[in-house]
Amino acid sequence: MESQIKKLHGLMQSRQISCQELTQNYLDAMERDNIKINAYVNPTAELAMETAKAVDKKIASGEELSPLAGIPMTLKDNISTKGIETTCCSNILKGYYPIYDATVWDILQRQNAVLLGKTNMDEFAMGSSCETSCFGGALNPHDLSRVAGGSSGGVASAVGGNLAVYGLGSDTGGSIRQPASFCGLVGLKPTYGAVSRYGLIAYASSFDQIGPITATVEDAALIYDAISRYDEKDSTCRGNTGKPVSESLNNSIKGMKIGIAKEYFDGIRDDVNGAVQNALKVCESLGAEIVYFDMPALKYSLPVYYILACAEASSNLGRYDGIRYGYRTPHYGDRNEMICKTRSEGFGREVKRRILLGTYVLSAGYYDAYYKKAQNLRGTLVKAFQDAFGKCDAILAPTVPMTAFPLNFTAQDAVETYQTDICTVPVNIAGLPAVSIPCGFDAAGLPIGMQLIGSSFSEAVILNIAHQYESAVGNTVFRSADMGVKL
């Protein structure tokens, strides 16, 4: 599939469309269609037109611009934007205007990215359906009775509904890949440390990673190349030290070893399993070799993830106390009451559940039984992946055991919902890169996604395989929504 970014870049460079016209198209479409899918929670039309104007000037003066210049895009509402309200879709952060920019936004601004607005998400990135947002959930552009997925559902809904060319989300346990899978898009979760987290409002610091949701693999590669920079403000960030990954997309995958770990297919819906098996055959036809093995450690993924992520979340969310920014309860006596009521009223149920769980597993007396044990198992999982990458170049697995949930499905049983993260959380535990790409549809016509998982900093490898697959299956990729901008 053709890179949307390159296509639009070409149109602007050849003066077939101005950046202002392009941007206006998106703003008009948002005006018309956002009400249907609730992808945007805070449009930034004025800023977008301002940037577009500046880009047109630069194009007119013949200035050489990056491929990302003038491309209308969106940011998940947990990425800090100076002077633009950033709420994490939580009541407790309503009215919070950051006084600094996240590093990724800083990078993209320098490349003249056109920000259309901030997009919907599960509150503080906790959820698998986008329904925990205080603004109500974003809907799946392909079926409005279904969720867009979580937690970066707004980004997937916007890109899937043609209300943005691409968007940046964050992936703590699958929050980029799962909604990308639900909306028929490409979602890249980069290696932990490849992209700066500075300015990303933390959910679970040792898992969080910013990445793109795009229509094509090539777009994902272009965005990754732009944002995977060393940042001295984030001690854990190295950036991509290799060559740009977009240069490796057209390599042949002949002789590459694609691994299949049978644990990834336990409890997967049949149609999802079938679609992934078909994709495997496509890869084989491209010359890849399939390697089968077991990864028994994968069965610890969910408890390890939910213990460690909630532990970190309970600490990261302690700062929302109504003292310095965001929501403060209007009625209180003393300071303690103010903090308690502010938090009770400001946080939603899912966030409270995870804070309590995290506080519990870190408490004296329970630490060894839960947190410490989970830390040890984290090591076991890292080792299991290292062993696996001794046998193959990439692992292929379903992204989600099913397709997009009907609305309110996740509200019924938290634990059952957590189990739908089974295929996505392992790479976050091990800090590895993974890309989700569409690989078919279910009987209802909903997209099915699969993911390619690589060893640390092997984005070039997994995006190469993904791009070769995408090129091979061509137009069968699902991206139909009858809304948004049509160019």
Next chain:
Amino acid sequence: MSNYELVCGLETHIELSTKTKIFCSCTTEFGGDPNTHCCPVCIGLPGTLPKLNKKVVEYAVMAGLATNCEISPVSKMDRKNYVYPDLPKAYQISQYDMPLCKNGYVELSNGRKVRILRIHIEEDAGKLVHQRGSTYVDYNRGGVPLIEIVTEPDIRSIDEAREYLERLQLVMRFLGISDCKMQEGSMRCDVNVSVRPQGTEAFGTRTEIKNMNSFTHMAKAMEYEVNRQIDLLQSGEKVVQETRRYNEEDDCTESMRGKEDAHDYRYFREPDLVTIQVSEETVAQLREKLPELPHQRLERYRAEFGIPEADAQQLIKYRRIADYFEAAIDGVQNPKVVANCMIGQIFSRLDGDSAKESFQVNVTPENLNALVKLLDEGKIKMNLLKATLEKMLDTGKAPGELISEADMGGVDADALKSVCEQAIASNPNAVSDYLSGKEKALKAILGSVMKATRGRADAMEAEKLLIQLIQGANAK
């Protein structure tokens, strides 16, 4: 006290004097308008990340080396979670199970060693300001680097506690890593106190007195607490393990919180920071960079210069004074003269500890050095040196400007004799007093001799001559 023995350990917090904060590039300067030394990182805004200041690790390693600690090649930062408005992230970034330095000691003058369990680095919190019924938060101090030095319970008397703390303060000041001003909070300590019957081994139940900010308060608080605990035990009651605070007004300690309210800090590894690695090379380089420490200087002053220990103590008590002394003795034949000038004349112009600490005097060490060298070269006598130093202290001028060429020559024997005769002639009362046995009267006559020669005369010689002349005249 007599039947009981004190068992005490200290936890001392010391603010490091790095230029910037521990996790961002804000200034660490004391004071400033509230919340002017702040950035998104040190006020913990959502999405911000800490970045460890390398200098903090260096300073902490130096503190460890100067207190005989082992330096951990690998350590990490942890989060200590608790909610308080002066702590903007609701956790303090500190070190828990892998401190940077451990197993050291400080030796006291009685030869006993106070073992140091650990030294770790952490960030300071902000400050609450209570005004007109409201509470405000000032985060200027938030993120200022601290080291916490924790001892084993090796201290056995209040004097030992004070000496340990004084030594620690001195060492840190010599390292130049902290000004250790208790009154400004850059050094503060928590004291763990328990008592046990003399001769027994088992520890009694301890209480912790928080946040002592002066030596005097610490001594008073400990004294009160020891007596309180002994009284309890003697009346058959039990000491309760708890945290207490010192009440200055009533000179007592009072309960802050009991053991049952003890915080559960939910420590866990700080995921935003990478492991701290200190190579053997770095340790060796820092060891090389360590200045001569106070006890080493004291020994040198005593052994090489013959300066009495009490005087040497005064010279090393503050880093600035010790450095001034070092500069002033450069190339001088008898450093003791410099020491006497400083202790006798210069110190008398300084009022109190803080004046000594800042040591702002009119005379540069170079000028003092030049003055004492004039004595070495025989160009002036001791009394002219002293008089000139007074003038230097008044005016800030160099000795050369105050002592003319003419002043420098001595007074020859003939001239001295005639001056002495004149002095005797113009002080008849003093002469008769002297002859009637009041030896002190001679000083008055000597005074006018010195005045007439503007201090150039050798006082000893002049005195001898005066006695000769008076007794000679009397014998006639």
